[in-house]
Amino acid sequence: MNGSLNIKSMNLYNNVDRIFNELNEIGKSDSDNLSIKDLTKFDQFHYHGTDAIDIAIDLLEINSNSKILDVGSGIGGPARYIASKTGAKVTAIELQSDQNNLASNLTNRCGLATKVNHLCGDILDYDFKGQKFDAVVSWLTLYHITNHKILLTKLNDLLNLNGFFYTEDITSRVDLSDAELKDIEKEIYGKHLPSFDKYISNLEHNGFSVVSSEDMSNSWTEFTKTRIKTYNSEKDRNIRVHGKEVFESLSSFYNFVGQNFSNGKLGGIRIVAKKDLN
Numbered sequence: 266m267n268g269s270l271n272i273k274s275m276n277l278y279n280n281v282d283r284i285f286n287e288l289n290e291i292g293k294s295d296s297d298n299l300s301i302k303d304l305t306k307f308d309q310f311h312y313h314g315t316d317a318i319d320i321a322i323d324l325l326e327i328n329s330n331s332k333i334l335d336v337g338s339g340i341g342g343p344a345r346y347i348a349s350k351t352g353a354k355v356t357a358i359e360l361q362s363d364q365n366n367l368a369s370n371l372t373n374r375c376g377l378a379t380k381v382n383h384l385c386g387d388i389l390d391y392d393f394k395g396q397k398f399d400a401v402v403s404w405l406t407l408y409h410i411t412n413h414k415i416l417l418t419k420l421n422d423l424l425n426l427n428g429f430f431y432t433e434d435i436t437s438r439v440d441l442s443d444a445e446l447k448d449i450e451k452e453i454y455g456k457h458l459p460s461f462d463k464y465i466s467n468l469e470h471n472g473f474s475v476v477s478s479e480d481m482s483n484s485w486t487e488f489t490k491t492r493i494k495t496y497n498s499e500k501d502r503n504i505r506v507h508g509k510e511v512f513e514s515l516s517s518f519y520n521f522v523g524q525n526f527s528n529g530k531l532g533g534i535r536i537v538a539k540k541d542l543n
C-alpha cells in the first residue's frame with residue numbers, strides 16, 4: 266500500500282495550489298468560474314497534455330454513454346477534459362487529499378460536478394460497492410504502486426465484460442542498480458518499473474489481452490528535455506509568479522526526470538488492453 270506521506274518526496278506533488286498563481290495571472294480570482302481552456306496548460310500531470318487524452322478518447326471510443334474510471338486523477342485535468350469533450354461520466358480516484366480537494370474545487374468551478382465524481386482513496390483498497398466501468402484509464406500513476414498483481418486483479422474486476430484498460434506509464438530501459446532505484450524512489454516515488462516487454466506480459470498474466478502498445482521512450486525523452494529548457498528559460502517569470510521555492514522545487518523535479526529519460530534509464534509505455542472473457 267502507498268503511504269500518502271512518502272509520495273510527497275516527489276516535488277511535483279508539493280505546492281499543488283501553485284495553479285492558483287497561474288489563474289491569477291490570467292485575471293481569475295480564486296473563486297471565479299473557469300473553463301477547461303483556462304486550465305489545460307496547468308492541470309495535466311503527464312506528457313503531451315490533452316493530446317494524450319485525445320488519443321485515449323479515440324482509441325477507446327469514449328462517448329456520452331461511457332462510464333470511465335480515472336486512476337490517480339491528480340488535480341483532475343484528464344477527468345475534466347474527458348467529461349467535457351465527450352459527455353462521459355468519469356469517476357476520478359486520487360490518493361492525496363490535497364490534490365483531490367483541489368480537483369473538486371476546479372471541477373465545481375468548471376460546472377462539471379454532475380459529470381465528474383472525485384473520490385479520495387487508494388485504488389488498491391477503495392470499496393466501489395460493485396460498480397463497474399466501461400474503461401479504466403490512468404496517466405503516469407501506476408508506477409507508484411508496488412504490487413501490480415493486486416492492482417491488475419482489482420482493475421480487472423472493476424471492468425464490465427468487454428471493458429478496456431488504457432494506461433500511459435513509466436518503464437525502465439536498463440537494469441537499474443540499487444542506488445539508482447533508491448534515487449528514483451525518492452525523486453519520483455517510482456516503485457514499479459518493469460521493462461516494456463515485462464509490462465505487456467504482466468497484463469497478459471493477469472486477466473487482460475493486449476490490443477495495442479506503443480513505446481513512448483523517445484517521445485517522452487524529447488518532451489521532458491523541452492520541458493526543462495522552457496521552464497528554466499522562463500526563470501524570471503516563474504519566480505515572479507510562484508516564488509523562488511516553488512520554482513526551485515519544480516525545476517529540480519523536471520531536471521531529474523529529463524536526465525533519467527535522456528540517459529536511457531527511464532522509458533514509457535502506452536497500452537490498450539481488454540478484459541479477458543474467461
Ligand SMILES: C[S@@+](CC[C@H](N)C(=O)[O-])C[C@H]1O[C@@H](n2cnc3c(N)ncnc32)[C@H](O)[C@@H]1O
Binds near residue numbers: 309358359386388410
Ligand atoms: C503524476 S500524477 C498524474 C495525475 C493525473 N493522472 C494526470 O495525468 O494529470 C499521479 C497521481 O497518482 C496518484 N496515486 C498514486 N498512487 C495511487 C493509488 N494507489 N491510488 C490512487 N491514486 C494514486 C498520486 O497521488 C498522483 O496524484
